[in-house]
Amino acid sequence: MSFLTQFEFFATCPRGLEGVLATELYELSVLEVNPAFAVKERTAGGVPFSGTWVAAFMANLYSRIASRILLKVVTQPYCDEHDIYVLAREQPWEQWFDASRTFRIDVTAIKSPLHSIEFTMLRIKDAICDRLRDRIGARPNIDKIAPDIRIKAFITPTDCTLYLDTSGRPLFKRGWRLDKGVAPLRENLAAGIIRLSGWTGSDPLFDPMCGSGTFIAEAAQIALRIAPGLNRNFSFEKFRYYDIAAWQRMKAQALDDSCKAISYAKLSNTLLIYASDISNKMLAKALENLRRASCSSMISLKQCDALDIVAPCDLPGVLVMNPPYSERISVHLRRAPRYWNSSTEFQTSNPSNANNIFFREFGNVLRQQFLGWKVFVFSSDRKLPGQMQLRASTKTPLYNGALKCQLFYFNI
Ligand SMILES: C[S@@+](CC[C@H](N)C(=O)[O-])C[C@H]1O[C@@H](n2cnc3c(N)ncnc32)[C@H](O)[C@@H]1O
Numbered sequence: 078m079s080f081l082t083q084f085e086f087f088a089t090c091p092r093g094l095e096g097v098l099a100t101e102l103y104e105l106s107v108l109e110v111n112p113a114f115a116v117k118e119r120t121a122g123g124v125p126f127s128g129t130w131v132a133a134f135m136a137n138l139y140s141r142i143a144s145r146i147l148l149k150v151v152t153q154p155y156c157d158e159h160d161i162y163v164l165a166r167e168q169p170w171e172q173w174f175d176a177s178r179t180f181r182i183d184v185t186a187i188k189s190p191l192h193s194i195e196f197t198m199l200r201i202k203d204a205i206c207d208r209l210r211d212r213i214g215a216r217p218n219i220d221k222i223a224p225d226i227r228i229k230a231f232i233t234p235t236d237c238t239l240y241l242d243t244s245g246r247p248l249f250k251r252g253w254r255l256d257k258g259v260a261p262l263r264e265n266l267a268a269g270i271i272r273l274s275g276w277t278g279s280d281p282l283f284d285p286m287c288g289s290g291t292f293i294a295e296a297a298q299i300a301l302r303i304a305p306g307l308n309r310n311f312s313f314e315k316f317r318y319y320d321i322a323a324w325q326r327m328k329a330q331a332l333d334d335s336c337k338a339i340s341y342a343k344l345s346n347t348l349l350i351y352a353s354d355i356s357n358k359m360l361a362k363a364l365e366n367l368r369r370a371s372c373s374s375m376i377s378l379k380q381c382d383a384l385d386i387v388a389p390c391d392l393p394g395v396l397v398m399n400p401p402y403s404e405r406i407s408v409h410l411r412r413a414p415r416y417w418n419s420s421t422e423f424q425t426s427n428p429s430n431a432n433n434i435f436f437r438e439f440g441n442v443l444r445q446q447f448l449g450w451k452v453f454v455f456s457s458d459r460k461l462p463g464q465m466q467l468r469a470s471t472k473t474p475l476y477n478g479a480l481k482c483q484l485f486y487f488n489i
Contacts, residue, residue, distance in 0.1 A: 080129065080130060081129055083128065084149070085125065086125065086146055086149065087124070087126075087149060088123050088136055088140065088145070089122055090122070090124070090144050090265065090269070091266050091477070092475070093474055093475035093476055094142050094273075095121070095122070096119065098119070098123070098140070098142040098143055099116060099124045101140055102124055102136060102140065105135045105139055106126070106128075108135070114129075114135070130324075131320070131323055133146055133243050134320075134323065134324050137244055137313070138304050138307070139305070139306070141298075142269045143244075143248050144244075144248055144249060145244040146242075146248070147242055148240060148242075148243050150239040152238040152239075154237075155235075158191060159200075160237075161191075161197055161201060161232075164237060164239070165200070165205055166204035166208050168208070168239065170205050170208050170209060171209055172317065172318060173226070173241060173316050174217065174226050175317060176209055176213060176215035178226050179217060179220035179224045180217050180220070181219060181220060181221050182205075182227075183228075183229050184230045186233075187232070187233055187234070189234055191232065197230070198230070202219065205217075225312070226242075226315060227241075227245065228241060229241075241312075241316075243311060243313040244311055244313075249263040249264040249265040250264075251305050252309040252369075253294060253308065253366055253370035254289070254291075255362075255365055255366060262477070264291060266475070267292050267295045270292070270455055270475070270484055274395050274397055274451065274453045275395070275451070276296065276299075276394075276397075277299075278299050279300075279347070280395060281349040281351065281389065282296050282351070282396075283386075283395070283396045283397075285383045285386045286353075286355075286400050288399075289359065290362070290366045291366075292398075293350050293363070294366055294372065297348065297350055297372035297376060300338075301335060301342055301348070301371070302334050303335040303338075303339075303370070304334075339372075342375060343374070343375065348372075349392070351376070351390070352377070352378050353380065353383070355380070360378050360379075364378060382409075383398075383400075383408075383442070384438050384442055388446055388450070393447075393451075394450060394451075395452075395453065396443075396452045397454075400454065402458055408435040432458075432464070436461060437466060440466045449489065451488060451489075452488075453485070453487075454485045454487070455483075455484050455485075456483065456485065457481065457483075461483075462485055465487075467489075469485040471485075471486045472486075473486075
């Protein structure tokens with residue numbers, strides 16, 4: 078292996094974001110003078126690409142949408158667990174890590190004929206320990222909580238692929254979130270939604286239900302060119318072999334770029350990001366998260382009922398939000414909406430009733446106050462456009478974990 082060796086990688090992402098992830102990786106690949114960073118056709122759940130170590134560093138450090146960057150070790154057909162044991166034992170794991178490192182194995186199988194995922198996982202673990210005991214005379218220990226090295230097996234009905242996870246903790250863990258709040262969005266899902274909205278950093282962006290501040294923190298980091306991986310570690314830093322000098326140069330460059338962009342934004346006052354929430358408690362959490370994401374002083378936060386919002390600036394921009402989405406967490410109604418009269422039953426103790434009342438009035442607020450704005454609402458409730466009495470121009474299916482959601486776009 079040399080630092081010019083080409084590897085095959087797979088960037089995973091939340092389902093529905095494969096297209097924007099492919100575009101993001103393509104943009105990274107053209108920044109790289111080394112033409113070896115090549116993005117391939119996307120598949121369900123992620124985007125394959127190839128390149129040297131530099132491609133893996135760039136994807137880990139700069140991708141806002143990927144969940145993990147996996148390095149492909151091998152793909153091969155199999156019939157049973159024994160074949161997978163042999164395949165895992167043949168791989169030169171000793172080149173990647175030694176017995177002082179802890180590791181864990183995760184197995185994902187789709188329609189595979191294997192009897193037990195758990196047993197397959199144990200066979201892969203045995204194969205790796207046997208290989209290292211043979212080659213270096215010692216075996217590494219398992220750590221399921223905070224392993225140094227993560228190995229992923231992806232098993233289809235016919236093939237088994239083994240990957241080394243170069244990221245470690247998933248990439249949506251940027252390091253700035255302290256306080257989660259109620260039902261926060263994952264950072265990479267929020268960044269993907271912003272990307273789908275077409276917002277690039279110079280127009281206004283407003284989240285009127287900001288919760289712990291995920292949309293606005295991600296938006297600010299985009300506008301300020303803060304690399305999402307700047308304040309965290311990666312699993313590849315524990316590998317025996319990677320191009321450490323190239324990695325340090327890349328991190329120093331990223332830090333320098335963001336310092337320049339932050340100074341410029343502070344001087345020129347050009348960051349047009351606004352947020353509000355009805356809850357003071359949530360606003361305090363958002364403020365703390367923004368402070369840790371290095372952008373609190375440049376974002377305007379306000380306590381406000383979403384039924385009382387007005388456009389925060391003269392220019393139209395993007396309004397993005399994910400309202401409370403279930404029977405369990407419903408919108409807060411502070412007062413009876415304007416259209417309410419004595420014949421309307423006003424019962425906020427019933428969550429779906431509160432949601433119906435809220436969204437009908439909120440549709441009116443958008444029509445009256447946000448002319449020219451592009452409004453993006455992320456929700457699992459398919460009835461939302463009807464409740465708001467607005468026609469969605471597009472509906473993009475996205476998954477929040479296992480929950481099927483839609484990103485509704487309303488051109489007001
Ligand atoms: C699902 S959470 C938003 C999560 C947020 N995107 C995050 O990542 O943390 C919904 C938010 O809506 C707020 N909310 C509920 N009713 C509201 C209302 N009438 N006006 C403004 N905010 C409201 C809640 O306080 C909560 O923070």
